[in-house]
Amino acid sequence: MSKKFVTLMLSVAIALLFAATCIYAGTEVADTFKMETKEYAKRTKSLAEFTHKDHIEKHKIACGDCHHDDKGKPLDLKMGDNVQKCVECHKETGKAPEGEKLGKKEKIVKYHEKAIHANCIDCHKESNKKAGDPKGKGPAPTSCNDCHPKQQ
Numbered sequence: 001m002s003k004k005f006v007t008l009m010l011s012v013a014i015a016l017l018f019a020a021t022c023i024y025a026g027t028e029v030a031d032t033f034k035m036e037t038k039e040y041a042k043r044t045k046s047l048a049e050f051t052h053k054d055h056i057e058k059h060k061i062a063c064g065d066c067h068h069d070d071k072g073k074p075l076d077l078k079m080g081d082n083v084q085k086c087v088e089c090h091k092e093t094g095k096a097p098e099g100e101k102l103g104k105k106e107k108i109v110k111y112h113e114k115a116i117h118a119n120c121i122d123c124h125k126e127s128n129k130k131a132g133d134p135k136g137k138g139p140a141p142t143s144c145n146d147c148h149p150k151q152q
């Protein structure tokens with residue numbers, strides 16, 4: 001085999017490997033979905049809908065306002081990147097044990113529900129204030145029933 005041929009075959013192999021990783025890498029995300037973190041053993045509320053694509057495109061929110069690294073540092077993402085679920089770090093989906101004393105931030109870091117609510121609701125309140133509602137209600141949903149509609 002000539003050296004040239006081996007080099008050619010080698011680059012073809014590398015190109016194929018690269019193409020294959022491109023197909024398999026990255027995390028898919030639907031434009032709109034109901035959040036249903038499977039780690040919850042028991043649910044008390046109906047599933048909340050999340051307009052992922054509208055938050056990025058219509059509401060002009062940066063990926064890093066919601067997705068961050070293991071130190072809480074905002075991530076500069078683009079579609080097709082690998083993205084972790086919130087529950088991978090905000091792991092606890094059960095109830096707080098009796099007598100547990102944690103600060104607000106510690107609860108957010110530990111409990112999935114607290115992390116989600118702090119992210120969604122804090123921003124909605126801010127955004128509603130900026131939209132002219134001093135109490136921070138509407139148009140972005142802030143009450144339990146807005147996001148967890150009562151099941152019929």
Ligand code: HEC
Nearest residue numbers: 027028029055056061062063066077078079083085086087
């Ligand atoms: C307003 C908040 C918010 C913004 C902005 C946002 N995301 Fe997300 N994204 C979420 C939430 C919440 C989930 C659901 C995570 C979960 O289920 O734990 C999610 C899920 C994803 C997933 C799927 C993860 C999985 O394993 O199912 C990907 C991929 C993703 N986002 C990428 C992006 C990218 C890229 C951007 C910016 C272009 C972006 N997101 C902007 C909140 C946001």
Ligand code: HEC
Nearest residue numbers: 066067069070071072084085086089108109115116118119
């Ligand atoms: C890789 C681990 C990791 C993932 C994944 C992750 N977080 Fe966090 N998050 C953290 C850590 C660590 C902190 C605490 C950072 C600090 O100490 O300032 C944090 C902090 C927060 C805070 C509090 C911010 C503040 O400054 O008060 C919120 C709210 C939050 N995360 C929501 C989310 C949401 C929503 C998702 C999913 C879209 C998510 N996190 C995914 C690790 C993670």
Ligand code: HEC
Nearest residue numbers: 048049050051054059061065119120123124127139140141
């Ligand atoms: C950084 C800011 C920010 C975060 C974080 C955020 N939102 Fe929003 N959300 C908005 C804004 C802005 C609107 C549009 C309000 C308006 O109509 O003026 C909105 C609107 C909505 C709406 C109404 C439908 C729509 O897209 O207009 C739903 C439902 C919603 N958000 C769910 C969520 C959920 C669930 C989360 C957390 C997983 C979340 N949002 C996190 C800013 C945010």
Ligand code: HEC
Nearest residue numbers: 035036037042043044045048113116120141142143144147
């Ligand atoms: C902006 C939308 C939004 C608002 C407002 C909101 N939630 Fe949630 N809530 C969510 C999302 C998203 C989750 C995560 C569900 C998942 O990932 O499976 C969640 C999870 C929960 C969970 C844990 C899952 C379960 O069903 O047991 C509880 C409990 C809960 N919310 C109660 C409340 C209560 C009580 C209020 C009012 C004080 C409230 N939520 C307001 C969006 C919202």
